[in-house]
Amino acid sequence: MIPNRTILVTLTAALLTMSLEGRTWTDAATGRTIEADFLGLQDGKVALKRVDGQEFELPLAKLSAADQDFVREQAASGVSTGQASEDSWPGWRGPNRDDLSPATGLLKSWPKEGPELLWTFEDGGKGYSSPAIVGDRLYFTGSRDGKALVICLDASSGKELWNAPIGDDPEDGYNTKWGSGPRGAPTISDGLVFAITANGELACLSATDGKLRWRRNFVDDFGGKVPSWGYAESPLVDGDKVIVTPGGKDGAIAALDKSTGKELWRSKDLHDDAQYASIVVVEAGGKRQYVQLFMKNVAGVDSETGELLWEAPWNDGRTAVIPTPVVNGDQVYITSGYGAGSMLLQVTADSAKELWKNKVMKNHHGGVLLVDGHLYGFSDGGGLTCQSLETGERVWNEKGQGIQKGTVHYADGMLYCIDEHEGSVFLVEASPKAYKEHGRFPMPRETKLREGTQGKVWTHPVVLNGRLYLRDQDLLFCYDVGAR
Numbered sequence: 001m002i003p004n005r006t007i008l009v010t011l012t013a014a015l016l017t018m019s020l021e022g023r024t025w026t027d028a029a030t031g032r033t034i035e036a037d038f039l040g041l042q043d044g045k046v047a048l049k050r051v052d053g054q055e056f057e058l059p060l061a062k063l064s065a066a067d068q069d070f071v072r073e074q075a076a077s078g079v080s081t082g083q084a085s086e087d088s089w090p091g092w093r094g095p096n097r098d099d100l101s102p103a104t105g106l107l108k109s110w111p112k113e114g115p116e117l118l119w120t121f122e123d124g125g126k127g128y129s130s131p132a133i134v135g136d137r138l139y140f141t142g143s144r145d146g147k148a149l150v151i152c153l154d155a156s157s158g159k160e161l162w163n164a165p166i167g168d169d170p171e172d173g174y175n176t177k178w179g180s181g182p183r184g185a186p187t188i189s190d191g192l193v194f195a196i197t198a199n200g201e202l203a204c205l206s207a208t209d210g211k212l213r214w215r216r217n218f219v220d221d222f223g224g225k226v227p228s229w230g231y232a233e234s235p236l237v238d239g240d241k242v243i244v245t246p247g248g249k250d251g252a253i254a255a256l257d258k259s260t261g262k263e264l265w266r267s268k269d270l271h272d273d274a275q276y277a278s279i280v281v282v283e284a285g286g287k288r289q290y291v292q293l294f295m296k297n298v299a300g301v302d303s304e305t306g307e308l309l310w311e312a313p314w315n316d317g318r319t320a321v322i323p324t325p326v327v328n329g330d331q332v333y334i335t336s337g338y339g340a341g342s343m344l345l346q347v348t349a350d351s352a353k354e355l356w357k358n359k360v361m362k363n364h365h366g367g368v369l370l371v372d373g374h375l376y377g378f379s380d381g382g383g384l385t386c387q388s389l390e391t392g393e394r395v396w397n398e399k400g401q402g403i404q405k406g407t408v409h410y411a412d413g414m415l416y417c418i419d420e421h422e423g424s425v426f427l428v429e430a431s432p433k434a435y436k437e438h439g440r441f442p443m444p445r446e447t448k449l450r451e452g453t454q455g456k457v458w459t460h461p462v463v464l465n466g467r468l469y470l471r472d473q474d475l476l477f478c479y480d481v482g483a484r
Contacts, residue, residue, distance in 0.1 A: 100410045
């Protein structure tokens with residue numbers, strides 16, 4: 001509903017006189033902009049709120065196509081602000097990239113047969129993308145017939161709403177013995193979808209219908225080099241910027257205008273080739289930074305300019321570094337597999353100090369998350385492991401059949417784990433006291449798309465709104481995990 005206190009102003013007058021904080025709105029005819037928060041949509045008029053609290057309306061038809069998409073998407077999903085709601089999962093590892101779901105009121109144990117299966121989708125194509133969920137729409141990437149796609153489903157029913165190509169997936173340019181298809185998850189922001197193919201094509205689409213807004217290529221446009229197993233990054237959207245890692249001598253990290261794809265800056269003093277991790281945001285020493293993990297170092301760059309602020313050596317990195325860094329205030333935790341281990345850094349505005357480093361956690365690619373001062377993830381050779389953030393010491397670990405290697409996700413006091421070999425899903429207390437399992441079930445069936453490859457069940461699970469979403473290539477499953 002639009003408040004009765006709404007002050008009507010013309011679009012032209014508003015765009016000429018206001019310069020305020022909030023989402024940036026654009027006049028389709030003149031290109032002039034205004035900044036304000038979104039309140040709602042009624043009778044073809046968009047209700048906005050300035051930072052000083054003043055509310056006003058603008059005709060929806062006079063706004064840019066991207067603004068109109070954003071308004072319709074938010075209105076359809078019931079979101080009344082320009083930010084993701086607390087029941088949204090807008091991209092890789094969630095809104096904070098920490099893999100901590102906001103879901104509550106969930107089952108604390110599962111019956112022997114597992115929770116109730118609500119729906120199955122069978123045409124997800126090849127790939128390892130986890131889902132992004134905003135409102136009642138679920139987005140992921142997959143490839144069909146040599147084309148990489150963003151696929152949009154109704155999250156409640158599993159019905160396909162649309163699919164849109166974002167590039168080719170010719171199964172060359174990266175090592176295909178592990179399986180083809182896009183690796184990274186899409187990111188949803190302001191009614192737009194941002195997604196990357198394994199060959200480094202970055203596309204921006206309308207979240208409403210998949211219409212292409214713009215496209216860039218990491219190799220052709222930025223001088224990047226496709227990593228051995230394909231680009232696996234999930235794009236970071238921060239305000240009006242899209243932050244990605246094409247890698248290369250022209251600057252490993254790039255910031256692009258979210259609306260147009262225009263390059264805003266490159267991190268010109270950072271020349272590393274892209275690996276497989278995704279960028280995180282760190283606030284330290286009064287400086288907003290983007291932090292990325294490369295093969296032999298981890299680095300922080302200024303969010304406004306791309307200037308290199310600091311580098312810290314990661315000499316143990318080898319073959320591939322994959323897990324997304326974990327942020328705890330001004331601390332950054334990194335880990336990688338192939339015998340590398342883990343490290344904790346203390347970050348300032350222009351430096352990073354090593355606090356500890358060891359081989360307790362050697363996480364290949366299943367991810368690590370932080371809950372109440374303790375890190376949880378699968379360590380190569382050690383199985384599911386609990387590690388103290390403060391000291392780096394092992395608190396407990398559990399390994400063996402079905403608990404050897406996989407992915408981990410957190411919701412409502414519990415860890416949702418998948419064993420990558422057998423595809424079993426199991427529920428574990430997120431507690432430093434001990435490993436305690438509260439149920440396990442197999443996925444209903446195994447995809448045939450991994451036949452002839454060395455790929456495993458690598459897609460990370462997501463829990464949101466009482467539902468557990470799982471994927472094995474073309475097969476997506478949705479389970480009811482809400483407590484009755």
